[in-house]
Amino acid sequence: MLTLLLSISCLSPVFADDVVTPVAPVSTAVDAVAISPVSKFVLADFDGQMALIEHWPDSPASLENLFTALENDQLYADAKGHAYLMQSDGTFTDYVTDQKANVSADALTAISLNNAMRTAIDEHRAKAGLMAADVATRQAAATTLAADPLSVDDAILTERLKVEKAPSVLAILTRIQAQKDMASGDAKRELAGAESLASSNDPEILNLVQEKLADPSISPTLKAALTSAEHKIALKIKGSEWGGYLFSGLSMASILLLAALGLAITYGLLGVINMAHGELIMIGAYTTYVMQGLFNHYLPSIADGYLFAAIPAAFLVSAVIGMIIERIVIRPLYGRQLETLLATFGVSLILMQLVRMIFGAQNVEVANASWMSGGVIISPSLTLPYSRIAIIGFTLAVLLAVKWLISGTRFGLFVRAVTQNRQMARAIGVRSSRIDMLAFGLGSGLAGLAGCALSQIGNVGPDLGQNYIVDAFLVVVVGGVGQLLGAMLAAFGLGVSGKFLEVMMGAVLAKILLLGLIILFIQRRPQGLFAVKGRFVE
Template sequence: MNILSKRWRWALAASLGALLSFSSHALTAEQAYAMAAADGAEQRAQAINQAVLAPYAQSDGARLVAYLAALSNDEVRVSQGKAYVVSGDVVTDAATGQAAKLPADSEDVVNNNYMRSVIGTAQATLALGSSDVAARRSAAKKLAAEPDAERLALIDKALSSETDEQVKALLSRAKAASLLDSGDRQQRLQAVEQLAHAQTPETQLVLNQRLADEADPDVQKAIKAALAGIAEKLAWGERLGAAFSGISLGSVLLLAALGLAITYGLMGVINMAHGELIMIGAYATYLVQIMFQRYLPEAAFGWYLVVSIPVAFLASALVGAVLERGVIRFLYGRPLETLLATFGISLVLQQTVRSLFGAQNVGVENPAWMSGGIALLPNLTLPYNRIAIIVFAFAVLGAVAFMIAKTRLGLFVRGVTQNRAMASCVGVNTARTDTYAFALGSGIAGLAGCALSQIGNVGPDLGQNYIVDSFLVVVLGGVGQLAGTVYAALGLGLLSKLLEGWTGAVLAKIAVLLFIVIFIQKRPQGIFALKGRSAEA
């Protein structure tokens, strides 16, 4: 658990006189060499940790910080008791910082994982004096995860001057974790009690490690009780995380299936090119990003996604309108022919994209305001991009529901869907309505592509990952039913993520497919069945 293991900590006291002479605010050649090439990893770790805890490091450690960075980056070579920092073609003496000539017999310093951990913790310790709050938080978090009783004095000093409450809490946790090694039984009990309130995965690991070494029955009992409380808190985080992941997946499925609910559910067209319409929306987002990067100021980049939304909709809607007028309108009422024709079109669209953009995925970046997340629990962080997609999915759903139920176009679409001949008799231009409806469904697919570009790779095969799931959502929810599409998308998303926690991703996918097959056999009309004359037709 500790960077300085018990079996050689006694060596520190014996060698303090040789390695704590930092009052001159300069590294000696012997000290720099010991930190890089002492006999054995433990001796190097001693030298590094003693240097960090020395008065020099607490007052003026700039050179030590630079030297540790060079060690971490494998830029140090040693020769005849001296260490040199080699950065590109520039060679400097590690002790003085002055330019030097690299001896011909110099050797590389090799760091294993243990040494990298030692160096990283040493850097974190020095970062406690940084003026950057984020750097101090990161350092305190690392020290809390890798406690060391030798650093108690330094932690107390940092606590006395710290103003940020989050850093204070992390340092207090690091102090308590370090006191677990105390020889005083009462101090260990108090440390366990304090750590029990932290309830983080790092604290759980520290307590588990201490439990294996603890001999006192009372302390063991306290540790077990603390671990039980932490496990329960973390279990709630995992449950809520699975629920959020399910809702997030459901919102993605909803976006992907919403356009298909119009083209297939309302119009009866089996559009196998629906996935490629999603892909077009994603590539439209990519092109808008490139335009912002090349032609607009850097400060405007955060707005590229807002501009991408109407562009992605219009790009996919235009392709959908051309598809409907050029092919689909000749195949209404012949579902098998539409399936075959649109499957061929999907291959053409995929190859077109490969010819224009290449077969490799393209990079679409998140705007700054979609980076990061909300930390609700120690093991539960809700990413901003996922939250944005959930909100966006339901906003699109609301707009589509309003359009279908309250607008003149929605009235025409419902009329043509239910009784084409009667709609034509009362003056509805059915051909134009078909084009508008198909373009609307295609445009919604483009919006799905815009959203998907923020959480996954954008490539020619993007749509193939969602076409089957989109059809499953529409059929399960009930053909022509927007409410059914919502229930089916969210239900399948939650079911998939809950099953993944028990069975794994592959078995969960198989279980979901079996569930859908059984459900459709028992209720072919889906969750919501059509009612009235349209159902009888």
């Protein structure tokens, strides 16, 4: 009996534990960690990790977070699959809960990237980038995929080819599809790929076609299709190139017109040969440089807006300097053109030396505003820069403003009266000396606007104006002295023809031929495109 009681007493704690002690429930957080995609990733072998990247079971944002952690060498895991992120101070946080974790690096294993996984990540990001709203993002994504076109999913590529509108992106996707078709080994797909390439104007696709044509094993049918595609693509590329030349010519013409508008006032209407006109252009460019520096220093939050302040500033600074030159140097020399030429040439040398003393002899850089960076992509071989488009539009706006000022205002009426008959204008009460000064200031201010525009497409230096002064005089003389319409036609004619001649025979021969043609034109028609009016006739 005693033995039985002792046995029962020994067993009772065991039964008591079985009855009373509850089984601890597994934590929900632990469950979440155990089954999370990140846990699956850190526990998987290489093939499993690659498969998870390709078919990620969670949101795209969570996959991007994983990529970021891997690229920054932050991802660690323990033997049970719990993932942690290493912080900059060496501590760890739980990957899922983002709570600080009391673990040491010795107990964890770093999850690192290799080249194959980096490539897979880049391709996955590129495929996602094809769906982006931004054209630049889609183009970058397509370029990444083009590095390994055979790995691009057919369904994704077909879908994007149907909906893509941007020419630059569409050209890359077309090239990828063509490369896949060419490598398929299927005669029908190869032929379809060759025929689809014929609609492209991408130089890289032309290279692809030429490489395929060099393969002696292709069938005669495919060779004929590729030859036809090569001819059509080359023709379209040539058309894009000539379109680019035309745009470059228009851009150069707008620059010449801006530089010549001021001369159309000072030389055309007032009859003053101002050899310092180029330096007034330079002053406008340096004024733009100064305004950029002021905005960067005092208003960095709106630094891109410096151009809107630089335009009136360049006009006013150049106009004031021009009026000072007219009052001190030119006024005593009216009617004496040789002396005026020599005096203004001396003024130009003085202005250049002053700029060298203040800003240095080296060129200075005027950065484009961010909204003027980039361009309109017409085709893979033709992009129209925003800066050039803006200059063309600005030139036309200035031309219209000057036309209105000369033809539609009281000031313009006085200018035309003084230039056509100074004595009669004085007789009816027009202050001719004041009109001379203001008209010269207007021409100088227009030169400053030309300098402001030129600063957006090149470096600014003390010799900037010397590059345009001769061409500006040619525009005024060919167009007809004092004629704004003639100046516009001459500028666009010289700019476009000069660019096309430069393409065909080189810059030096083109310049020689153009100058020869201008000499012949002036010999046959000394008054230019339009008849001369103004004091210069006298």
